Amino acid sequence: MLAIYWQKKVASLPLNQKAAKNKIDNGLNRKIMNINLTIRTRSSSAATFGKLLKVVARRHQLTLTHTHHRFSLSICRLGNMSFSYRTEEKSGEITLVGHCCTTPAGPGFHKEAVELADEITDLNGYDFHIEDETGFYGNNDFGSLRNNYFLPWLRGILSLCRRQKDGEYLSLAVGWDDEVYLPSDRKGLLITPLGFFNISSLLARLKHPGGLEGFADEFFVWPHEERDALFYRNSALNALWEDCCFMPSERSAEDKETNAFILDNLEQAARLDSHLPFPKEEYLKLCECADCEPIDLSGLPELQTDYPIGYRKGELIYRLGNLEFRLPGQFIFFEKNGTHGYEDRAGNDWHKVTVLAYSYEDGELGYLEEEGGILVEERIFEDGECRLYDLGRSKQEDGYVCQLQVLTDHQISLFSISSTSREESLRFSRTFADRISTL
Numbered sequence: 001m002l003a004i005y006w007q008k009k010v011a012s013l014p015l016n017q018k019a020a021k022n023k024i025d026n027g028l029n030r031k032i033m034n035i036n037l038t039i040r041t042r043s044s045s046a047a048t049f050g051k052l053l054k055v056v057a058r059r060h061q062l063t064l065t066h067t068h069h070r071f072s073l074s075i076c077r078l079g080n081m082s083f084s085y086r087t088e089e090k091s092g093e094i095t096l097v098g099h100c101c102t103t104p105a106g107p108g109f110h111k112e113a114v115e116l117a118d119e120i121t122d123l124n125g126y127d128f129h130i131e132d133e134t135g136f137y138g139n140n141d142f143g144s145l146r147n148n149y150f151l152p153w154l155r156g157i158l159s160l161c162r163r164q165k166d167g168e169y170l171s172l173a174v175g176w177d178d179e180v181y182l183p184s185d186r187k188g189l190l191i192t193p194l195g196f197f198n199i200s201s202l203l204a205r206l207k208h209p210g211g212l213e214g215f216a217d218e219f220f221v222w223p224h225e226e227r228d229a230l231f232y233r234n235s236a237l238n239a240l241w242e243d244c245c246f247m248p249s250e251r252s253a254e255d256k257e258t259n260a261f262i263l264d265n266l267e268q269a270a271r272l273d274s275h276l277p278f279p280k281e282e283y284l285k286l287c288e289c290a291d292c293e294p295i296d297l298s299g300l301p302e303l304q305t306d307y308p309i310g311y312r313k314g315e316l317i318y319r320l321g322n323l324e325f326r327l328p329g330q331f332i333f334f335e336k337n338g339t340h341g342y343e344d345r346a347g348n349d350w351h352k353v354t355v356l357a358y359s360y361e362d363g364e365l366g367y368l369e370e371e372g373g374i375l376v377e378e379r380i381f382e383d384g385e386c387r388l389y390d391l392g393r394s395k396q397e398d399g400y401v402c403q404l405q406v407l408t409d410h411q412i413s414l415f416s417i418s419s420t421s422r423e424e425s426l427r428f429s430r431t432f433a434d435r436i437s438t439l
Helices: 046-060 107-124 142-160 199-205 211-219 229-242 253-272 280-290 422-434
Strands: 002-005 036-043 063-067 070-076 079-087 094-101 128-132 189-192 195-198 315-320 323-328 332-336 339-343 351-360 374-381 384-393 400-408 411-419
Touching: 036 046, 036 079, 036 107, 046 063, 046 070, 046 079, 046 094, 046 107, 070 107, 079 107, 094 107, 107 128, 107 142, 142 211, 189 199, 195 199, 199 211, 229 253, 253 280, 323 411, 323 422, 351 422, 374 422, 384 422, 400 422, 411 422
Parallel strands: none
Antiparallel strands: 002 351, 036 094, 036 128, 063 070, 070 079, 079 094, 189 195, 315 323, 332 339, 339 351, 351 411, 374 384, 384 400, 400 411
């Protein structure tokens, strides 16, 4: 039986799965339960409910998407509310289940999600049931929500940070969704959507009064009740760490959108609170990338971080089935004419990697024959092997193509690697092959 894996925009590495051996240990051998909100209701039809959500989305300036049997509202960075539905055969009505995981976005997002759920169900007019394990839906007590639920949740995460091996703290990745890259190997770090934290230094901070509360303001995108300066700064920091390539806005629509979002949110944070620490170096770099005039930063304190801001400044780790590969952080995802992959769009020195894998449950696994391809070299690595082929000049674009075929357990992975010249395609392909491994 044959299955096909397309490499998606982000690689799959859920918190409750084991990370690559000898790489980043995710540390979650015992489960930390997320904080959730569930809405159960009905509606006359999917079209009617979709129109209702459009009204709510316009009213609150949210992004609404509709895929097969699912609506999704993007409320803030890391904060989404989705409604899955099924149609009743006899009545034609739909039964809806709304779901919202409010960690790690924060207690402010939980409050906003509850209020939106209330608004949506009121507009819908059907009977509904809202399950809120924190009790906030019934009591509107934000202090209790933050202190009795979100801070204990964060304390539970931090308790896992104390795990050690051979006297060193094990790295822990927290807050990634089901499809996410990981940054390059780092030892003794808490890896979060708002950046690296040195575990040793972090645990020392938590021994002091107010240490947990202070860390919550750095960990959650929306730690307080309102969209205050901290909300806007942390939203920008999340985009800086996870999405920003620190490349000119003219390179791609993704760069333009990300750079603009970060600049808008940082400037809003500065307007609301001139005493809030501000990432000056990154802000000025993005002003240069976006070709815009920076605001006056002279009165703002500098934000101090354990490590330079931006996961994409280094290599990123992706997964494809049972294979792990790495690419420089400035590569961005593309999807075109039925192909998926990553490219750096680096002007005259561009590189592109197209990705596909086949998984075999039965039958003999072997290399594919490439008509006109020249075998350049073969390699063997732990639990796998690969062949590099020279495919010559591309007929679709002005460049040269190499193909790397990788055999691992019941899987063959195909990487088509193209660049400006044969020499550069071969050089990049060999470097790429050096950085593949099995899970």
